[in-house]
Amino acid sequence: MRLLDEQYTRTPFYGIRRMTAWLRNCGKEVNHKRVARLLRRMGLETIYPKPRLSLANAQHRIYPYLLRGIDIRRPDQVWSTDITYVRLRAGYVYLVAIMDWFSRYVLSWEVSVTLESEFCVSALDRALRRGRPEIFNSDQGSQFTSMDFIRPLQALGIRISMDGRGRALDNVFVERLWRTVKYEEVYLKDYGDVPAAIDGLAAFFHFYNGHRLHQSLGYRTPASVYHTREGRA
Numbered sequence: 001m002r003l004l005d006e007q008y009t010r011t012p013f014y015g016i017r018r019m020t021a022w023l024r025n026c027g028k029e030v031n032h033k034r035v036a037r038l039l040r041r042m043g044l045e046t047i048y049p050k051p052r053l054s055l056a057n058a059q060h061r062i063y064p065y066l067l068r069g070i071d072i073r074r075p076d077q078v079w080s081t082d083i084t085y086v087r088l089r090a091g092y093v094y095l096v097a098i099m100d101w102f103s104r105y106v107l108s109w110e111v112s113v114t115l116e117s118e119f120c121v122s123a124l125d126r127a128l129r130r131g132r133p134e135i136f137n138s139d140q141g142s143q144f145t146s147m148d149f150i151r152p153l154q155a156l157g158i159r160i161s162m163d164g165r166g167r168a169l170d171n172v173f174v175e176r177l178w179r180t181v182k183y184e185e186v187y188l189k190d191y192g193d194v195p196a197a198i199d200g201l202a203a204f205f206h207f208y209n210g211h212r213l214h215q216s217l218g219y220r221t222p223a224s225v226y227h228t229r230e231g232r233a
Helices: 002-010 016-025 032-042 118-128 147-155 168-189 194-210 222-227
Strands: 078-088 091-100 106-112 135-138 159-162
Touching (some): 002 168, 016 032, 091 168, 106 118, 118 147, 168 194
Parallel strands (some): 078 135, 135 159
Antiparallel strands (some): 078 091
16 A cells, blocks of 8 residues: 555556556556455546546536636636545555645645544644635535535535546646645655654645745745735736
8 A cells, every 4th residue: 555655646547457567567466346446445536537546426416527627717717636645654644734725825734544534624624724726626525415514615606626536636736735745745654554644734734835935926825925915817
């Protein structure tokens, strides 16, 4: 799983059979069924349309994708969310984050040892204390299609958008955030346990929001763009 996590971060377009071949080239005796099972357990999905492997719930409503061709001009126009796998020295946790698309500002994040929806709902509650987006985008995972997650968005009149199945690039800014988190924090620190992961991620997101300069933001920080009048013009 550690190797799959690293390779997925480098090549999220690899399918199950290519991942299997890559692991075999690394000397691991695995078959494609085991690789598929581990990827599902980690919540990872290849970036291309393919048979169902995600955690969608057929009983939940799926909303259309609203961001194709949209011009992002201001903070709180579009927020998005996603879940990623974070390895520990022994075990793993799942990380969810909610990001403002215009500024790349991470509004909230939570970790969990399971993929139950509660940690995603908690992250949403914290983010909505900061502001309110016009559009909220997620994938079709059961965590984000559950009524516990959808209801607060509906109550505030927020338009709901969901990625097409197997199209991680529909949520491209969060995908870039995950690569940044993995390469600049997780892989360098090699957390020993859950409290170490929480402490490390808290310090990293503080740095990411308030101190890390982004070329795409004109070498400003996400916090400066999200909070300034210029960003909200």
